[in-house]
Amino acid sequence: MKQGKLITMDEFTIQETRKFPQATGELSSLLRDIGLAGKIINKQVLKAGLVDILGKHGATNVQGEEQMKLDVYANETLINILKNSSDCAGIASEENDDHVCFEDTFSANSKYVVLFDPLDGSSNIDVNAPIGTIFSIYRRVSELGKPCTMQDFLQPGNRLMAAGYIIYGSSTMMVYATKVSVNGFTLEPSIGEFCLSHANIKVPENGKIYSLNQGNTLKYSDGMRAYLDYCMEINKEEGRPYSHRYIGSMVADLHRTLIKGGIFIYPADKSSPKGKLRLQYECNPMSFIVEAAGGKGSTGEGNILDVEPTELHQRVPIFIGSKNMVAKALSFLYPVTA
Numbered sequence: 001m002k003q004g005k006l007i008t009m010d011e012f013t014i015q016e017t018r019k020f021p022q023a024t025g026e027l028s029s030l031l032r033d034i035g036l037a038g039k040i041i042n043k044q045v046l047k048a049g050l051v052d053i054l055g056k057h058g059a060t061n062v063q064g065e066e067q068m069k070l071d072v073y074a075n076e077t078l079i080n081i082l083k084n085s086s087d088c089a090g091i092a093s094e095e096n097d098d099h100v101c102f103e104d105t106f107s108a109n110s111k112y113v114v115l116f117d118p119l120d121g122s123s124n125i126d127v128n129a130p131i132g133t134i135f136s137i138y139r140r141v142s143e144l145g146k147p148c149t150m151q152d153f154l155q156p157g158n159r160l161m162a163a164g165y166i167i168y169g170s171s172t173m174m175v176y177a178t179k180v181s182v183n184g185f186t187l188e189p190s191i192g193e194f195c196l197s198h199a200n201i202k203v204p205e206n207g208k209i210y211s212l213n214q215g216n217t218l219k220y221s222d223g224m225r226a227y228l229d230y231c232m233e234i235n236k237e238e239g240r241p242y243s244h245r246y247i248g249s250m251v252a253d254l255h256r257t258l259i260k261g262g263i264f265i266y267p268a269d270k271s272s273p274k275g276k277l278r279l280q281y282e283c284n285p286m287s288f289i290v291e292a293a294g295g296k297g298s299t300g301e302g303n304i305l306d307v308e309p310t311e312l313h314q315r316v317p318i319f320i321g322s323k324n325m326v327a328k329a330l331s332f333l334y335p336v337t338a
Contacts, residue, residue, distance in 0.1 A: 006188075006195050006196075007195060007196040008185075008193045008194065008195055008196075009031070009032070009035055009174065009185045009193070009194040009195070009196070010032055010193070012183065012185070012196050013028040013031055013032065014028065016028070016178075016180070024111075026087040026110070026111055026112060027087075027112065027137065027161060027162060027178075029085065029086075029087045030082075030085065030087050030088060030112055030114065030137055030162075031137075031162065031164075031176060033081050033082060033085045033087070033088070034078070034081075034082075034114070034116075034133075034135055034164070034166075034174075035166075035174055035185075035194055036081055037077050037078045037081045037082075037133075038133060038166035038172070038174055038187075038194075039187065039192065039194075040077050040081075041070075041073070041074045041077055041078075041118075041119075041133065041166075041168070042166075042168055042172045042187065044070060044073055044074075045070065045131070045168045070119055070122065070125050071095060071118060071119045071122045072095070074118035074119040074133060075093055075095040075096070075118040075119075077118075078091070078093070078116055078118050078133070078135075079091060079093070079100065082102075082114055083102050083107075085110075086106040086107070086110065087110050087111075087112060088102060088107060088110055088112060088113065088114055089101070089102060089107050089108065089110040089111070089112065089113050089140055089147075089148040089152070090102050090107070090113050090114075090147070090148040090152070090153075091113065091114050091115065091116070092113070092114075092115045092116075092153045092280065092281075092312055093115070093116055093117075093118060093281075094116070094117040094118070094278060094281040094282075094313070095118060098312070099113075099148070099150060099152075099153050099312065101147040101148050103147050108144070108145055108146060108147060109144055109145055110140075110144075111139055111140060111144065112137050112138065112139055112140060112161065113137070113138050113140050113148050113152045113153060114135060114136070114137050115135065115136045115138070115153060115280050115281060115285075116133060116134060116135040116136070116281065117133065117134040117135075117278070117281040117282055118133055119131055119132070119133060120132045120133065120134050120165075120249055120250050120251045120282065121247070121248060121249025121250065121251060121252060123248065124247070124248060124249050129247060129248070129249065129252070130167055130168065130169035130247060130249055130251070130252035130255075131167075131168050131249055131251065131252070132165050132166055132167040132168060132249060132250075132251025132252065132255075133165060133166040133251075134163075134164075134165045134250070134251060134281060134282055134285050134286065135163065135164055135165070135285065136157075136160055136162070136163040136280070136281075136284060136285035136288070137160065137161050137162045137163065138152060138153070138155050138159060138160060138161060139159070139161050140152040141155065150312070153280065153312060154280075154309040154310070154311075154312070155309070156284075156305060156306060156307060156308055156309065157279075157283075157284035157285075157287055157288055157304060157305035157306075157307070158303075158305040158306055160284065160285070160288045160305075161178070161179075162176055162177065162178045163176065163177055163284070163285035163286075163288040163289055164176030164177060164285070164289065165251050165254075165255070165285070165286070165289070166251075167251050167252060167255050169252065171186050171187065172186070172187040173185065173186045173187065173194075173197070173198075173255075174187070174194050175198070175201070175255070175258070175289065176289075177288055177289040177292040177293070178292070179292065180292075181200050181201075181292065182200070182201040182202075182258075182289055182292045182293040183196060183198065183199055183200065183201065184196075184197055184198030184199075184201055185197060185198075186198075198259075201258060201259070201293050202293050202294050203257065203258050203259075203261060203290060203293045203294050203295040203321065203322055203323075204260070204261030204322055205261075205294070205322055205323055205324050206261060206322050206324045206325060207242075207257070207260060207261025207262035207263065207321065207322040207325055208239055208242050208243055208261070208262065209242060209243050209244075209245050209256070209257070209260065209261070209262035209263075210228075210231045210242045210243075210244055210245075210262060210263050210265070210325075211244070211245050211246050211247075211253045211256075211257065211262060211263065211264045211265065212246060212264070212265040212266065212267070213246060213248070213266075214228070214244060214246065216269055216271075219269035219270040219271055220267060220269050221267070221268075221269075221333065223332045223333040223334075223335070224265075224267050224269075224332070224333065226332050227328075227329050227332035227333070230328075230332065231244070242262075245262075250264070250266075250277065250282055250286065254286050254289075254290070254320070254321075257290075257295075257320070257321045257322070258289065258290060258293060258295070261321070261322045261325075262321050262322060262325065263319065263320070263321035263322060263325040263326055263329060264318070264319075264320050264321050265318070265319050265320075265329065266317065266318050267300065267317045267318075267319070268300070268317040272315070274315050274316065274317075275299070275315045275316040275317035275318065276315060276317075277315060277316065277318055278313055278314065278315055279304070279307060279309055279314045279315065279316045280309055280312060280313075280314065281313075282318075283297070283299075283304050283316055283318045283320075284304060284305065284307075286318075286320060287303075287304040287305050287318075287320060288305060290320055290321065291305065294323070295320065295321055295322055295323055295326070296319075296320065296321070296322075296323040296326040296327070297318065297319070297320040297326075298318075298319045298320070298326055298330060299316045299317050299318065299319075300317050300319055300330060300333055300334075301334075304316065304318060304320075
């Protein structure tokens with residue numbers, strides 16, 4: 001941004017809301033609440049080596065994965081802030097077995113529910129690698145004035161009102177998408193505000209980076225292995241071989257893909273025939289963001305955003321990123337035959 005043109009996220013959301021006379025401001029308020037939670041979580045991430053929040057919590061989440069101490073802190077922070085908001089009817093978290101309804105009068109009349117992965121990539125905490133928070137916001141389908149229901153949380157991604165992530169890395173950044181655009185805000189520590197730094201983000205149609213756990217190659221299908229061979233082949237006209245980059249945190253890998261182009265893949269394999277990543281907490285919000293920026297998200301068999309969820313912690317395969325690279329990867333899995 002040019003000097004003297006600093007725009008905070010609050011100012012930006014207010015300006016965007018004014019473009020829609022029918023808007024009530026509830027969605028903007030929710031985004032600010034999530035941004036506040038991100039600031040609080042960020043403070044703990046920054047001093048993680050100085051206080052006793054590193055390492056394992058001693059419990060497992062609903063996925064059977066060991067929870068890290070910062071996982072639990074991030075989860076509780078988001079729940080508490082959204083519960084105190086007057087604009088959220090309830091939440092669902094990757095760390096919780098079931099959704100949580102906020103049953104006070106204000107919450108019961110709120111139009112939105114929020115789903116989140118409080119700390120994606122938490123296995124990276126102890127080695128100081130990038131981690132993040134992923135969130136999505138749906139307009140509820142249940143009756144206003146009454147507690148929200150499970151059906152509010154089992155909506156397909158094509159009904160999302162907004163989605164985003166906060167990445168805690170060399171700088172802290174919040175990126176969120178609406179149906180209009182994708183914008184990124186970097187936390188300015190001196191004033192404690194997220195400021196617009198990446199306006200109207202567009203993912204390049206092509207890229208030179210592929211991102212997946214190549215250590216699982218022997219578990220992949222023949223088509224998936226053929227695509228990896230294609231990525232590693234030398235082809236000067238197409239700029240191959242591609243570079244392989246894999247951090248192991250979806251937020252970090254997708255943030256790079258969104259900015260620079262490329263493809264992120266977590267396919268089905270012999271160990272996870274239905275996929276590994278969660279539809280409602282990771283794949284839907286990230287696909288919504290990438291598609292709003294001009295990219296593509298697929299399960300391999302269809303658009304991720306069109307999947308009808310059947311359970312809160314459902315898993316799916318994912319191919320996401322630059323649309324031409326996604327199309328090419330899928331051509332190896334589902335080759336067109338004459």
